[in-house]
Amino acid sequence: MCGIVGYIGYRNVSNFLLEGLHRLEYRGYDSAGIAVANGADITIRKKAGRVQELSSLVDECPVEGTVGVGHTRWATHGEPSDANSHPHSGGNGEIVLVHNGVIENYSALRSQLQQLGYTFQSETDSEVVAHLLAHSLFEQVKLGCEPSETDTCLKAVEVALKKLKGAYGIAVLFRDCPGVLIAARNGSPLVLGIGDGEYFIASDASPLVGYTDEVVYLADHEIAILTETGMDLLHRDSGRQTPSIQVLDQVSTDIELGDFEHFMLKEIHEQPTTIENAMRGRLDFDAATAIFGGLNMTLQQLRTVDRIVLTACGTSWHAALVGEYLIEEFARIPVEVEYASELRYRNPPMSDRTMVFAITQSGETADTLAALRECKRKGHSTLALCNVVGSTIAREADGGVYLHAGPEIGVASTKAFTSQVTVLTLLALYFGRMRHMSYQAGSSIIRKLKEIPEKVEQTLNCDAAVKEIAQKYYGMNNFLYLGRLHNFPVALEGALKLKEISYVHAEGYPAAEMKHGPLALIDEQTPSLFVVPKCGIYPKVISNLEEVKARGGPVIAIACEGDDRVAELADDVIYVPDVDECLQPLVTSVPLQLLAYHIALLRNCNVDRPRNLAKSVTVE
Ligand code: F6R
Numbered sequence: 001m002c003g004i005v006g007y008i009g010y011r012n013v014s015n016f017l018l019e020g021l022h023r024l025e026y027r028g029y030d031s032a033g034i035a036v037a038n039g040a041d042i043t044i045r046k047k048a049g050r051v052q053e054l055s056s057l058v059d060e061c062p063v064e065g066t067v068g069v070g071h072t073r074w075a076t077h078g079e080p081s082d083a084n085s086h087p088h089s090g091g092n093g094e095i096v097l098v099h100n101g102v103i104e105n106y107s108a109l110r111s112q113l114q115q116l117g118y119t120f121q122s123e124t125d126s127e128v129v130a131h132l133l134a135h136s137l138f139e140q141v142k143l144g145c146e147p148s149e150t151d152t153c154l155k156a157v158e159v160a161l162k163k164l165k166g167a168y169g170i171a172v173l174f175r176d177c178p179g180v181l182i183a184a185r186n187g188s189p190l191v192l193g194i195g196d197g198e199y200f201i202a203s204d205a206s207p208l209v210g211y212t213d214e215v216v217y218l219a220d221h222e223i224a225i226l227t228e229t230g231m232d233l234l235h236r237d238s239g240r241q242t243p244s245i246q247v248l249d250q251v252s253t254d255i256e257l258g259d260f261e262h263f264m265l266k267e268i269h270e271q272p273t274t275i276e277n278a279m280r281g282r283l284d285f286d287a288a289t290a291i292f293g294g295l296n297m298t299l300q301q302l303r304t305v306d307r308i309v310l311t312a313c314g315t316s317w318h319a320a321l322v323g324e325y326l327i328e329e330f331a332r333i334p335v336e337v338e339y340a341s342e343l344r345y346r347n348p349p350m351s352d353r354t355m356v357f358a359i360t361q362s363g364e365t366a367d368t369l370a371a372l373r374e375c376k377r378k379g380h381s382t383l384a385l386c387n388v389v390g391s392t393i394a395r396e397a398d399g400g401v402y403l404h405a406g407p408e409i410g411v412a413s414t415k416a417f418t419s420q421v422t423v424l425t426l427l428a429l430y431f432g433r434m435r436h437m438s439y440q441a442g443s444s445i446i447r448k449l450k451e452i453p454e455k456v457e458q459t460l461n462c463d464a465a466v467k468e469i470a471q472k473y474y475g476m477n478n479f480l481y482l483g484r485l486h487n488f489p490v491a492l493e494g495a496l497k498l499k500e501i502s503y504v505h506a507e508g509y510p511a512a513e514m515k516h517g518p519l520a521l522i523d524e525q526t527p528s529l530f531v532v533p534k535c536g537i538y539p540k541v542i543s544n545l546e547e548v549k550a551r552g553g554p555v556i557a558i559a560c561e562g563d564d565r566v567a568e569l570a571d572d573v574i575y576v577p578d579v580d581e582c583l584q585p586l587v588t589s590v591p592l593q594l595l596a597y598h599i600a601l602l603r604n605c606n607v608d609r610p611r612n613l614a615k616s617v618t619v620e
Pocket of ligand 1: 313314315316317359360361362363364365368411412413414496500616617
């Protein structure tokens with residue numbers, strides 16, 4: 001949600017800023033801007049629209065300098081417009097900043113600043129921060145401090161930040177002190193890159209790839225003071241910090257499209273590899289169980305867990321539902337799946353032996369982070385299942401498991417979902433083998449899991465068939481997605497994919513629920529997509545399918561190869577390889593991702609940048 005970049009060093013900064021914003025664009029794409037300090041002044045170029053439009057503007061009116069900041073916006077306060085786009089100036093241009101987050105007390109601060117004579121050019125909460133900083137700087141100067149000194153700038157930032165309520169990640173330039181760049185965070189992620197005589201700031205590590213592999217993840221209430229010659233890190237309460245430098249292991253091909261037209265398609269096709277990566281080193285064939293290095297709990301502690309709460313949002317929440325089914329089935333431990341946005345304000349009874357698992361691709365989702373913190377505060381063991389290494393949730397949880405899926409750039413989550421399901425399957429196996437599951441049963445699951453990357457590779461061959469089906473149905477405006485047991489969360493996830501990238505209304509339901517209401521929606525313009533691979537209750541799902549057919553609704557089925565019965569009943573069939581029932585979501589979700597992709601293309605939608613959405617939801 002909003003992307004920030006910053007640079008101080010020896011390069012002409014606008015190239016790095018624009019390239020960084022392109023890489024961060026998945027976080028927000030309503031408007032974009034850069035500011036460059038060039039001696040006596042700070043020049044701003046900003047514009048509503050995509051980063052590409054900003055690049056054209058900068059081509060027409062170039063800016064030169066070696067210190068600068070940039071921003072790509074996902075609007076919270078104020079519509080996407082030139083005026084509301086970042087960077088924002090404070091005072092008479094003494095301060096220029098970019099901000100990610102939401103300032104909750106912005107309205108009161110805005111009134112106070114207006115009374116003090118500050119004039120606002122935008123409707124944003126961020127401009128409030130800019131004027132507040134300018135005012136704070138003015139107060140320091142009144143006390144006799146020099147505006148050209150780094151200490152004055154720092155003091156102004158420290159005083160101003162104390163007045164803010166809410167979340168922020170900011171990067172600030174000072175007109176009268178052009179050799180300093182200050183970044184600060186509370187709730188919105190920021191990572192610093194350390195180069196040779198240069199420093200970088202970004203909302204996530206992707207803009208730094210190819211520039212440096214030494215990074216420092218800023219913690220809440222930390223301020224970084226960057227100059228060409230050095231970096232200082234201060235914490236609000238504990239003062240000067242020794243930076244914990246980590247090595248970035250991303251390579252540039254991770255964030256490039258390669259031969260694919262869209263990141264979503266690339267990421268769908270990466271799934272055989274990403275599922276393999278999620279399992280790598282975690283299969284113990286001898287003991288017929290899974291191995292996890294980072295749970296940070298003893299076997300004894302794990303054995304006493306009597307309830308598991310899985311908390312997440314969106315697609316990750318759907319993966320959690322699959323996890324619930326598997327953990328309860330394999331380990332007989334009761335599992336609750338909680339929307340993080342609800343859990344953070346609910347107060348459900350949770351015993352001392354309840355373990356909480358936050359599931360998140362980005363590791364930065366504000367609601368998931370808040371839910372995790374609330375559970376931690378109450379003394380529960382908290383674990384995280386994250387993709388982004390070094391993300392806030394990964395760092396704050398007591399322990400956890402990484403997905404190792406590589407950067408997911410398409411806004412619609414695909415490979416993260418299957419990696420989450422893979423790891424949850426391994427966790428279910430791990431807890432199961434610690435309790436009731438036999439060696440034989442564990443061994444059988446491991447063997448079948450090992451075959452999954454190959455099965456997903458085969459599943460991807462359905463692309464041509466899916467494309468044809470998309471041609472037939474893309475004009476329709478309502479879809480139902482139906483499945484049962486392990487495939488019920490798959491139906492929910494398929495419907496979400498279609499909604500978010502093609503703006504078509506779609507609902508996911510357990511297939512048997514149709515007769516309790518949604519069946520009334522069925523007509524010849526409302527296709528139902530049945531996920532109906534071979535399983536214990538296959539005949540029941542077939543009956544549900546027949547109920548829809550009997551009412552004239554078109555049916556698209558996801559079925560196992562060679563299923564002639566479904567072929568007779570459904571209007572269209574997409575075949576997937578037959579895999580064990582408990583592993584089906586790993587293959588049945590793939591054609592649904594492809595279907596959403598092709599329908600979105602046919603409807604001329606921007607697949608990687610769907611309207612109103614952004615990746616990594618760091619606001620509440
Ligand atoms: C949907 C999607 C979102 C995310 C949700 C949680 O395709 O990507 O629903 O799953 O915003 O994000 P993470 O997993 O980063 O916490």
